[in-house]
Structures are given as structure tokens and as C-alpha cells.
Amino acid sequence: MTRKQKLKPWLYITPALLLILIVLIFPIVYTGYISMTNMNMYHWNDYDFIGFSNYIRALFKFDSGFIEALLTTLLWTVINMFLQISIGFFIAVGLNSTVLKKAGRIYKTLLMLPWAMPAYISILLWRVGMFNTEFGVLNKFLTLLGLDKIDFLRNNGIAFCSCLALNLWMALPFMISTIDGALQSVDSSLYESATLDGAGFWVSIRYITIPAIKPIIAPAAVMTTFITFKQFDIVYLLTQQRGYMTGANLNTVITYAHQNAFVSNNYGLSSAVSMLLFVIIILFSFITNRSLREEQA
Amino acid sequence: MKKATPKKAKTAVKKIAFHMIYILLCFIALVPILYALNISFSGKGAALSGSLSILPQNPTIEHYRTLLIDEPFLIWLKNSLLLSAGTIAVAMVCTIPAAYAASRWRFKGRRALLQSLLVLNAFPQVLSLFALFRVLKITGLLNSHMGLIVIYAGSMCVFAIWNMKGYFDTIPREIEEAAKIDGANDGQIIWKIVMPLARPATIVTCVMVLITVWNEYLFSTTFLLDSSTYSLAGGLYQLQSNDYSRSWPIFSAASILTSIPLVLIFFKIQKYMVSGLTAGGVKE
Numbered sequence: 001m002t003r004k005q006k007l008k009p010w011l012y013i014t015p016a017l018l019l020i021l022i023v024l025i026f027p028i029v030y031t032g033y034i035s036m037t038n039m040n041m042y043h044w045n046d047y048d049f050i051g052f053s054n055y056i057r058a059l060f061k062f063d064s065g066f067i068e069a070l071l072t073t074l075l076w077t078v079i080n081m082f083l084q085i086s087i088g089f090f091i092a093v094g095l096n097s098t099v100l101k102k103a104g105r106i107y108k109t110l111l112m113l114p115w116a117m118p119a120y121i122s123i124l125l126w127r128v129g130m131f132n133t134e135f136g137v138l139n140k141f142l143t144l145l146g147l148d149k150i151d152f153l154r155n156n157g158i159a160f161c162s163c164l165a166l167n168l169w170m171a172l173p174f175m176i177s178t179i180d181g182a183l184q185s186v187d188s189s190l191y192e193s194a195t196l197d198g199a200g201f202w203v204s205i206r207y208i209t210i211p212a213i214k215p216i217i218a219p220a221a222v223m224t225t226f227i228t229f230k231q232f233d234i235v236y237l238l239t240q241q242r243g244y245m246t247g248a249n250l251n252t253v254i255t256y257a258h259q260n261a262f263v264s265n266n267y268g269l270s271s272a273v274s275m276l277l278f279v280i281i282i283l284f285s286f287i288t289n290r291s292l293r294e295e296q297a
Numbered sequence: 298m299k300k301a302t303p304k305k306a307k308t309a310v311k312k313i314a315f316h317m318i319y320i321l322l323c324f325i326a327l328v329p330i331l332y333a334l335n336i337s338f339s340g341k342g343a344a345l346s347g348s349l350s351i352l353p354q355n356p357t358i359e360h361y362r363t364l365l366i367d368e369p370f371l372i373w374l375k376n377s378l379l380l381s382a383g384t385i386a387v388a389m390v391c392t393i394p395a396a397y398a399a400s401r402w403r404f405k406g407r408r409a410l411l412q413s414l415l416v417l418n419a420f421p422q423v424l425s426l427f428a429l430f431r432v433l434k435i436t437g438l439l440n441s442h443m444g445l446i447v448i449y450a451g452s453m454c455v456f457a458i459w460n461m462k463g464y465f466d467t468i469p470r471e472i473e474e475a476a477k478i479d480g481a482n483d484g485q486i487i488w489k490i491v492m493p494l495a496r497p498a499t500i501v502t503c504v505m506v507l508i509t510v511w512n513e514y515l516f517s518t519t520f521l522l523d524s525s526t527y528s529l530a531g532g533l534y535q536l537q538s539n540d541y542s543r544s545w546p547i548f549s550a551a552s553i554l555t556s557i558p559l560v561l562i563f564f565k566i567q568k569y570m571v572s573g574l575t576a577g578g579v580k581e
Contacts (some may be wrong), residue, residue, distance in 0.1 A: 016395035016454050017388075023418045023451025026432060027425035034427075091322065099308075099315045109564070110323040113330065116563035118512040120530060121552045124537050125329045128545055129336070135545055139334050169326070177567075232423045233515075241538065254423050259368040261427050274424040281419040 028278065036269035040264075047268070054272035066273055069256035073229060076160070076252060080167055080228045085221060087168070088175030093209070095176070096183050108180065115173035123237040126166050127153075131238070151247075153239050160250035163234050170234075171224065179219040182213035222288045226281065230254055253277055330556075332528050337361070360550040370551060372525060380442055380517075380528055381450070381510045385503050389448040396461035397487055401470070411462075414455045422452055426519060433520055440522045448516060460505075460566035464498030465491065488541050501569045504562060512558055529555050532539035 035054055039047040050149035058066040074186065091111070095104040112123060130136050131152040139149045150286045152162045186209060194204050232254040239265075251259065257277065316473045342353030364370045398404075399411060429448055430439075438444030472494070473486050481489070492499065513528035521531055533555060 006404065009398040009402045009407070012394040012398035013410070015391040016458060019447065019451040020414070022432060023425075023429070023448050024420070025456070028417070028420050030428040030431070031424065032358065043508050081554040094315060094319065095501050099312050100319065103316065103319075107319040107323055111326050112564075112567065113560065114326050117330065117556050117562040118530075118559055120512065121533065121556055122329065124533070125333050125552055126547070128537065128548075129329050129332045150342065164366060169329075173326075180400035230421050230423070232424075254421055257424055258426070267427065270427075274421075277421050277424070281421075283415060285415075285419060 014056070031271045031274050032176060034267055034269075035275050039267040039271075040269075041266075050062040050268070054268045055276065056272050058269060064269065065251065066253070066256060066276075067152070069253050072160075072250065073188065073252040076164070077225060077229045079164065079223055080171070083164075083168060083220065084175045084224065084228075085169055085217075088172055088179050090178035092176050092183055093205070095180055098111065108176070111176060112173045114169055116178075119170065119233055120237060122170055123166065123234055126169075127238050130166075131162055153246035153248050156248050157251045157252045159239050163238060163250070166234055166238070167228070167231065171228070174220070175224065178217055179213065182216035183209070186212045206269050218292055221294060225288075226285070229281070232258065298373065308515060309522070333549040333552050336546050337553055339345075339546065352523075364547050364550045364554070368532075368536070368547065368551075369524065369527075369555070370532065373527050373529045374528060375427055375532075376442065377511060377528040378558065381507050383442065383446040384449040384453070384510050385506050387446055388453050388506050389499070389503065392454055392457040392461060393487065396458045397491065400462045400465035411459070414458065418455045426515065430519065439520060440526060442521075442526065445517060445520055446452055448520075449506075449510050449513065453509060456505065457502050460502050464495050468494050479548065481485055486511045501566060503579075504566050508559065508562070511555075518576070 013180065037043075037047040038050045038053060057064050062068070062212070092101070095108050097104070100107070103178075130133050130138050133139050133149050133151050136152070138152065142149060153159045190208050190212075191204055194208055199207070225264055231252055235250055235252050235255045236258065239246045239250055253273070254277070256274045257270045260266045260273065335353050336512060337360050338353040338356050338358065340353075340357050340359070354415050399407060433439040433444045433448075436444070438447070463571055473490060476486055476490055511529070514534055516530045517528045524532075524535065527535070529551075533548065533551050536544050536551060
């Protein structure tokens with residue numbers, strides 16, 4: 001191969017690489033650098049290099065709030081994935097049941113609508129249209145029933161549940177669609193012979209449906225787990241828009257990092273947390289990728 | 298006969314129960330959207346009234362008129378279209394040659410490069426906000442559409458390269474060999490032979506970029522500071538942070554108008570969405 005031919009592929013890759021360098025690589029390197037300094041609102045330009053103290057503070061000082069945010073995020077991810085997969089599964093199984101016939105497809109199309117909406121619009125619509133004490137449908141409904149109004153974002157507990165409900169509303173369509181697709185790939189003769197052998201609904205689900213669709217939905221479930229872990233928009237737009245704090249102080253790891261940078265201007269700590277998250281996510285993807293591959297092999 | 302009747306009745310009950318459950322589920326899925334539609338067409342005071350009605354009270358198109366004439370909605374729309382078109386152009390021009398090189402030529406570092414792109418994607422975008430702010434400030438691109446286009450294009454690069462490369466891999470090389478013998482150069486081969494064959498993947502990639510840009514609010518509200526440069530996201534964000542009682546119906550109208558094109562595109566390409574989203578992560 002001549003020198004020119006060796007260089008040619010890189011010539012073709014350079015424009016994309018340049019973009020990636022500016023938009024993806026530089027922020028990571030810069031964040032890594034800032035994480036070693038004490039940059040904050042008092043040391044905006046004259047910040048010093050302080051080694052790993054930001055990391056130590058995030059990980060070992062409980063009052064930093066990072067560990068709390070991490071635990072909240074893990075709880076959030078686990079509850080979400082459990083509910084998304086189980087609810088999504090039953091809705092998809094129902095859609096495929098012979099009882100609904102063609103109407104199942106119409107229901108499915110309507111159920112996909114929340115997925116098609118721009119996420120920030122959905123969240124803002126929910127914030128005012130559903131959860132708001134004066135304008136929200138939920139509170140209007142409670143009033144009609146003669147009950148007291150509820151501020152759905154008042155404190156951490158109820159705000160967590162409100163965020164959860166909204167996340168399910170936004171994320172279930174993808175799960176339903178994925179499981180629905182997987183269900184349609186299951187050979188229907190398996191069910192017929194199982195019925196002939198006297199197997200009931202639950203037995204068929206347990207021994208035919210779940211093993212058959214597991215490898216198909218596993219990659220989608222892993223991807224959704226990452227997205228759920230990295231959830232920012234819902235918590236941010238519902239409870240922490242600038243000037244519109246609702247009283248809840250709920251933080252996922254990403255909102256925690258964002259809040260430390262843009263609200264308390266603690267850039268050093270925020271950057272350290274960002275780097276920790278980067279490492280956590282990479283480790284987690286290596287582990288899941290490996291187990292996905294083993295399962296499919 | 299006697300035995301069949303209770304069974305038939307049981308099936309009928311089951312059928313009704315199923316339909317009721319699914320109608321309820323669809324209703325839950327649609328409530329926020331229906332309510333926004335309702336408010337956007339309702340006369341003054343409907344948003345605050347205690348009653349709930351399915352149809353708008355005192356129907357009016359006043360809010361849409363206000364939105365289109367008094368509010369700079371059309372400017373926001375123009376800016377969003379500009380950002381989307383710009384991002385698609387920059388992203389495709391940069392990633393198609395890269396994807397082609399990664400698909401066709403086996404060069405040193407190719408595998409490592411493709412893998413490390415996926416690793417880079419693990420860094421949550423929200424957390425780059427501060428660093429990107431600095432980049433834009435230093436280069437003087439703050440408050441400009443060009444700066445945002447570069448950022449959007451860069452953040453879609455990994456997806457676009459993997460998606461296009463995956464499709465290029467499925468196009469047989471023999472077709473290109475023939476053209477090469479006829480004296481076509483690489484540029485001509487990509488433009489005249491590969492790209493027409495890769496149209497489905499190109500469309501899906503472009504639409505995914507479009508959806509991402511249309512739906513992005515955090516960067517556009519942070520980096521565009523002047524309301525004449527706002528995209529739809531920035532404009533809507535500003536509308537909702539105003540006094541609710543005045544702007545909530547207008548915000549509803551704006552939400553509906555902003556969502557319609559996306560919903561239509563979504564249902565057009567829905568079957569590609571699932572495969573397109575999950576493909577990159579597990580391959581190779």
C-alpha cells in the first residue's frame with residue numbers, strides 16, 4: 001500500500017473527527033481538567049489545582065448529596081424498569097390477544113402518540129396541564145369528586161411519584177412497541193400445541209412467550225435502562241426550572257451535576273461528579289454488552 | 298348447545314372488559330394532549346374554570362391568531378427549520394465519507410475508532426453544557442445558529458456514522474468494482490452509486506437528526522440569548538415561564554402546532570425507529 005492510500009481513509013474521516021473532537025472529546029477532557037480544580041464562583045479565574053479532593057468530597061462526604069442522588073437514581077431506574085417491562089408486557093400481550101381482533105392495531109397506534117410528541121413539550125404540558133394546582137386536570141378532577149387539591153410537586157416523595165408517572169407515560173410506548181414486535185415473531189403453532197396439551201394462559205406465558213421474546217427485548221431493555229439512569233429533562237423541567245423551584249429537592253445524578261454547576265456554581269465538584277458518572281456508565285455498558293453477547297451466542 | 302351458551306357469554310364479557318381496559322389506556326395516553334387541544338380552542342377563563350368538559354367551551358381560534366400574529370411564532374419556526382436543515386447538511390456531509398471509509402476500507406485503527414466512538418457517547422450530553430458554553434464563547438459563536446448547528450451535528454455524529462456504515466456494509470462491493478473499471482473516482486462512486494442505494498438509511502438518519510434538533514431545548518435555551526434567534530423550543534420555554542393565566546392557552550396552541558409535524562413524521566417512519574435506535578449498540 002502506498003502512503004497516499006494509507007492516508008486516504010483518514011482524509012475521509014477527518015471532517016467527522018473534527019466535529020467529534022470539538023463537541024464530544026473537548027468537553028470530556030475539559031471536564032476532567034476542571035474536576036481537579038477548585039473552580040467555583042469565588043475562584044472563577046484564579047482557580048487552583050487541588051488534585052482529587054472533589055472526588056473525595058463527592059464520594060465520602062455524605063453532605064455533598066452525591067451519594068443520596070446516586071441512590072435516588074438507582075431506585076428510580078429499578079422501579080422504572082420493573083414497571084415499564086411488566087406493564088409494557090401485559091399491554092402488548094393484550095394487544096395481540098384474539099379478543100381485540102383488528103381494534104388492537106388501532107389501540108396500538110393511539111398508545112404510540114406520547115412517544116411521537118417532543119419530550120419537552122410533553123413535560124411542560126404535564127407540569128401545567130396535569131399537575132398544576134389551578135390548571136391541572138388531576139386537581140380539577142379531585143375537586144369535582146369533592147376532594148382536596150394536591151400539590152403534586154410539593155415534596156420529594158410525591159414529586160418522585162409524579163416524575164415516575166410521567167416517565168412511564170413517555171417511555172411505555174417504546175416498550176410496548178418493542179414487546180409487541182417481539183410477540184409477533186413467536187411461532188403461533190407453539191401456543192396451539194401447548195393448548196392441546198392443556199396448558200393455561202400463565203403456563204404458556206411462562207414457558208413459551210417469555211423465553212421466546214427475551215433475547216429480542218434484552219437490547220432494548222438495556223438501552224432503556226441507560227436512558228432512564230441518565231434521565232434529566234423530567235426532573236429538571238418539572239421541579240427545578242430557574243425561578244420555579246417547586247419545593248421538592250429531588251435530584252438524579254445528572255440533575256445533581258447540573259445543579260452544582262449552574263445553580264451553586266460549584267464547577268469543580270460538578271465536573272468530578274460528571275467524570276464519576278462517565279466511568280460508571282462505561283463500566284456498566286461493558287458488563288451489559290458482554291452478558292448480552294453471551295446470551296445471544 | 299346448552300353448554301355453549303355460558304361459554305359464549307363468558308367470551309362476550311371478556312371482550313367488553315378488554316375493550317374497556319384499552320379504551321381507558323388510550324384515554325390516559327391522550328389526556329394531556331386532548332386537554333391542550335381543548336384549552337387552545339377555548340375562550341377566556343376556560344383554563345381556570347373548575348369544570349371539565351371534553352369539548353372546548355366558547356370555541357375560538359383567538360389563541361392561534363395571537364400566537365401567529367402577536368407572538369414571534371413564525372420566526373421561531375423559521376429558526377427551527379434553519380437549525381434542522383443546517384444540522385442535517387453539516388452532519389451528513391461530515392459523516393457520509395467517514396461511514397463509507399469505515400465500511401469499505403480496512404485501515405489500521407478502524408475497529409478501535411468505531412468502538413471508541415461508542416464510549417464517547419457514554420458521556421451524558423447535559424454535562425457538556427458548561428464546556429460547550431466556553432467553546433462557543435471563545436469562538437464568538439454564542440447566540441448564533443452556526444454554533445448550535447456545529448454542536449447538534451457533532452452530537453449526532455456517532456449515531457449517523459454507525460447507522461450509515463451499517464447500511465453501507467449491506468451494499469455489495471461488486472457494483473462499485475464495475476464503476477471503478479469504467480474509470481469513476483471515489484467521489485463519483487459515493488455520490489452516483491452508493492448514495493442512491495443507501496437512500497432508506499439516509500432518510501432515516503436525516504429524520505432522526507431532524508427529530509433530535511426539533512426536540513432539543515436545553516442547549517438552544519442556554520446558547521441562544523436573544524429572542525429573535527430563539528428556536529421553537531426556546532420560544533415555547535419562554536411562553537410557559539411567563540404568567541400562566543395569560544399564556545397557558547397560547548402555550549397549548551404553540552405545543553399543538555409544534556408537535557403536529559413531528560407526530561406525522563413519526564408515524565411515517567415508526568417501523569424504522571425501533572431498529573434504528575437499538576442497532577448501533579450491539580453490533581460488532
